[in-house]
Amino acid sequence: MSDAVAVHGAVEPAETPLTPESWGKLGMWLFLAGDAMSFGGLIVAYGALRYHAKSWPVPAEVLGINLTALMTFLLILSSVTMVLGLAALQDGDKPRFKKFMGLTILGGAIFLGLQAYEWTHLIGHTLPHYKLAFSTDLFATTFFVLTGFHGMHVSGGVIYNACVLAAVNRGRYQAKHVEIAGLYWHFVDLVWILIFTFVYLL
Amino acid sequence: MSTNAHSHPNYIKIFVILSVLTAVEIAVTFLGLPRKVLVTLLVGLAVWKAVLVALHFMHLKLEKTTLSIIAVIPFILCVFLSLMLLPDIYPR
Numbered sequence: 091m092s093d094a095v096a097v098h099g100a101v102e103p104a105e106t107p108l109t110p111e112s113w114g115k116l117g118m119w120l121f122l123a124g125d126a127m128s129f130g131g132l133i134v135a136y137g138a139l140r141y142h143a144k145s146w147p148v149p150a151e152v153l154g155i156n157l158t159a160l161m162t163f164l165l166i167l168s169s170v171t172m173v174l175g176l177a178a179l180q181d182g183d184k185p186r187f188k189k190f191m192g193l194t195i196l197g198g199a200i201f202l203g204l205q206a207y208e209w210t211h212l213i214g215h216t217l218p219h220y221k222l223a224f225s226t227d228l229f230a231t232t233f234f235v236l237t238g239f240h241g242m243h244v245s246g247g248v249i250y251n252a253c254v255l256a257a258v259n260r261g262r263y264q265a266k267h268v269e270i271a272g273l274y275w276h277f278v279d280l281v282w283i284l285i286f287t288f289v290y291l292l
Numbered sequence: 293m294s295t296n297a298h299s300h301p302n303y304i305k306i307f308v309i310l311s312v313l314t315a316v317e318i319a320v321t322f323l324g325l326p327r328k329v330l331v332t333l334l335v336g337l338a339v340w341k342a343v344l345v346a347l348h349f350m351h352l353k354l355e356k357t358t359l360s361i362i363a364v365i366p367f368i369l370c371v372f373l374s375l376m377l378l379p380d381i382y383p384r
Contacts, residue, residue: 119362130370138377150321159318163311170307173349177300269351276349280342287338291321292331 118270122277125243129281132239133288136232147229153212155290161204162286165244168197169279172251172272179258179265187268191255194275198248205241209234236289243278250274306348313341 140146175190212230254271257263317337320330347353352360 116359116362119359123362123366126366127369130366131373134370134373134377137374138381141381155318155321159314162314166307166310166314169345169349170303173300173303177303180300273350276345279349280345283341283345284338287317287334291317291334 112266112270114266114270115273118273122273125277126281129239129284132236133284136236136288139228139232143228149229149233149290149292152229153208153233153290157204157208158286158290161201162282164197164201164204165279165282168194168201169276171197172275176265176268176272179268184258187258188255191251191258191268195248195251195255198244198251198275202241202244202248205237205244209237233289236285240278240281240285243281247275247278301348301353303348306344310341310344313337313344 171190171193175187175194178184178186178190212233250271254263254268258268317334320333320337323330325333346363350363352363
């Protein structure tokens, strides 16, 4: 905790041994815990529905995992640029922060583009290894709900990160605000890691 | 871990580990393992990656325990939810 205190200690009121040194950070974690329950509920429901289904296609055969593996890699990469940007800002290197934050936003935007590309190639198409037109059954429904709910989070994250970058540019936001935005962005990455496994690989 | 304000965790190392684990996940799906082994392995790898992100990128390792407790609660509740659904998943 020592270096975190060095970064945030001076500005936050009423620190206790239990609360973190930033109320914004505590708030974001509470929000993320709630959000994690939404994702958890959806993933558990997906598991229960899939277990009960009479037949379930092999997701990797229907969906293909090459593109999604690339998307996974991209999102992990954008998480790394986010922490590197935060580290740069904590060291007072604003140009380096801007570069990495820009890359983070770009990574998120490319992820969304690839997901849109994937969706347009799935919706309504009859796919090899899969006799039904996609988007007519439980497999497609759970797929679209899970990846769509996550995609909404990525969209929100890209907008959030862009706003944070603009606010730092104008000198209104400091490293502690970027760290809170980072928590959200890493959470989105973390959830995609789970969705990639449950929806595509299993 | 890092004790002064200007040293940061080795993020590149974490990135390399995450990339390697992703490659392992994809490789594992091609091995033709029995279903139960495959599921256990893939879920284990995914949880491992998620924990790495939470500990290092979200700095849980450097934070007070309160935040880790908040982070763990939804996972515990999701396990409960799965257990509560078991009677439906395995009907009489």
